[in-house]
Amino acid sequence: MREIGILGGGVAGLSLAYFIGEQAEVLEKSSRAGGLCRSFEKDGFTFDLGGHILFSKDQEILNLELSLLHGKLNKLERKAACWFKNRFVKYPFENGLSMLDKDDAYACLINFISNPQRPQHNFEDWIYNTFGKGLAELYLLPYNRKIWKTEPHNLDCQWVERIPKPPIEDIVKSALGLATEGYVHQLHFYYPKEGGFETLPRTLEESINGRITKGFEIRSISRTGTGWAVSNGSEERCYKKLICAMPILELIKSLKDVPTEVIHASENLAYNSLSVVMIGLNRPRKHELVSCFFPQSDIIFHRLVFHDYFGKNYVPSGCSSMVCEVTSKYGDELWSMSNEKLTQRVIEDLCREGFIEKTQVAATAVQRAKYAYPVYDLGRSKNLEIIKQYCRELDIELCGRFAEFHYDNSDQVIRSAKTVSERVVAKQEVS
Numbered sequence: 001m002r003e004i005g006i007l008g009g010g011v012a013g014l015s016l017a018y019f020i021g022e023q024a025e026v027l028e029k030s031s032r033a034g035g036l037c038r039s040f041e042k043d044g045f046t047f048d049l050g051g052h053i054l055f056s057k058d059q060e061i062l063n064l065e066l067s068l069l070h071g072k073l074n075k076l077e078r079k080a081a082c083w084f085k086n087r088f089v090k091y092p093f094e095n096g097l098s099m100l101d102k103d104d105a106y107a108c109l110i111n112f113i114s115n116p117q118r119p120q121h122n123f124e125d126w127i128y129n130t131f132g133k134g135l136a137e138l139y140l141l142p143y144n145r146k147i148w149k150t151e152p153h154n155l156d157c158q159w160v161e162r163i164p165k166p167p168i169e170d171i172v173k174s175a176l177g178l179a180t181e182g183y184v185h186q187l188h189f190y191y192p193k194e195g196g197f198e199t200l201p202r203t204l205e206e207s208i209n210g211r212i213t214k215g216f217e218i219r220s221i222s223r224t225g226t227g228w229a230v231s232n233g234s235e236e237r238c239y240k241k242l243i244c245a246m247p248i249l250e251l252i253k254s255l256k257d258v259p260t261e262v263i264h265a266s267e268n269l270a271y272n273s274l275s276v277v278m279i280g281l282n283r284p285r286k287h288e289l290v291s292c293f294f295p296q297s298d299i300i301f302h303r304l305v306f307h308d309y310f311g312k313n314y315v316p317s318g319c320s321s322m323v324c325e326v327t328s329k330y331g332d333e334l335w336s337m338s339n340e341k342l343t344q345r346v347i348e349d350l351c352r353e354g355f356i357e358k359t360q361v362a363a364t365a366v367q368r369a370k371y372a373y374p375v376y377d378l379g380r381s382k383n384l385e386i387i388k389q390y391c392r393e394l395d396i397e398l399c400g401r402f403a404e405f406h407y408d409n410s411d412q413v414i415r416s417a418k419t420v421s422e423r424v425v426a427k428q429e430v431s
Helices: 011-020 059-068 102-113 123-148 168-176 199-207 248-254 260-267 339-352 380-394 410-430
Strands: 004-007 024-028 039-042 045-048 073-077 080-084 087-090 188-192 212-214 220-223 228-231 236-239 241-244 271-281 291-293 303-305 320-328 361-374
Touching: 004 011, 004 228, 004 236, 011 024, 011 199, 011 410, 039 271, 039 361, 045 271, 045 320, 045 361, 059 199, 059 410, 080 123, 102 123, 102 168, 123 320, 220 248, 228 241, 241 410, 248 260, 248 380, 260 380, 271 339, 320 339, 339 361
Parallel strands: 004 024, 004 241, 024 212, 080 291
Antiparallel strands: 039 045, 073 188, 080 087, 220 228, 228 236, 271 320, 271 361, 291 303, 303 320
16 A cells, blocks of 8 residues: 555646655546646647647746656747737737737727726736736737636636736837737747657656556545545545545545535636647648637637647648637537537638638547636635635645646646645655
8 A cells, every 4th residue: 555645647646656756656537647738649640638838937847847858859939929800919919019900009009008007806907907908908808708718807816927917118119019028938948859748747657657547537535544545436545645636626526524615615616628629731831830819709719729830740741730729618518519510610710710721621639628727716715715724624635737726837737746745745754
């Protein structure tokens, strides 16, 4: 019996096992580890479950990732755009104002400079206060309304550290066509030479020397005299300590005798699901972009990721590809759309906007993730604290995007895993 059971084999769970060492093992529901960072192949085209790149402000974690993937990475420049009024506008949108019609550029500039502040109660207020009416209404509100599947005034501001706040000098430069960069720490990034982004979790999995059981779907978690029993319905694993690296909602469903208040809190945590449609094309790439963002409500996807940008090993010779991301509420009309209808709709939108022609489509594939984006609605903090307090009482640690219910990138997840592992190991040594 291992001392520590790690529930979930995404980047969080694998990183925990890597940091903790031999006393920990991972239980993973799927037949493949990696979670949201898995990659897939179809007819010679490789694509990810969403758009992933390797970068970080956290130099220690970035150095660890580079060390783990030594010799397996390309270093690339991030070239991204927003699709607005049938043209590419530099991403982030506020850095491409000179590419807009003069009236739109003027509205963005004047409303940024002369921007009366409103009382700030929610994300919509923050957008208006930070960017002004022009940028808010032309791009930021429509895009966030689309990706989050709710009105921005229903969201809180606890995640806005992800969004750079431009100084007035940058906005003026942008309107005049002078070069500015809004995401300097992402200006260059790394990506595996082959195998997709799953190369990262796969390398982590190789480093833990088989301390993972895949295909183990957790059905129940119960107390024992010395710790915990975790069952998949036919097999039971026992541990002194548990770390949850799977969705917190699934943990609560698996535990016995959970207080009603905690159940209600978990049921009221909002999240979005993700469907990705891979389109393989029988012609070379047209755009020197890694990604493109779409605020339009009549276009089904919110982002395209051009996977051939990552290197020659991701498409057959002479071909190109794109991954189209579509968020939804789990079980809604978009989520319930068949793979065939979803793919057809994506192709129709791509053709209408001039990105492809139907005769160029050589391969398609669809992948879905039930848990993709934690939604920072106005009730999230209260509900999450109720659940976290209950887990503290049970001495169950939480780690990962959907365990902590925090919109973290893979580098932040690895940082969390390092922090949690150090705390757990320190407690084990004391006891």
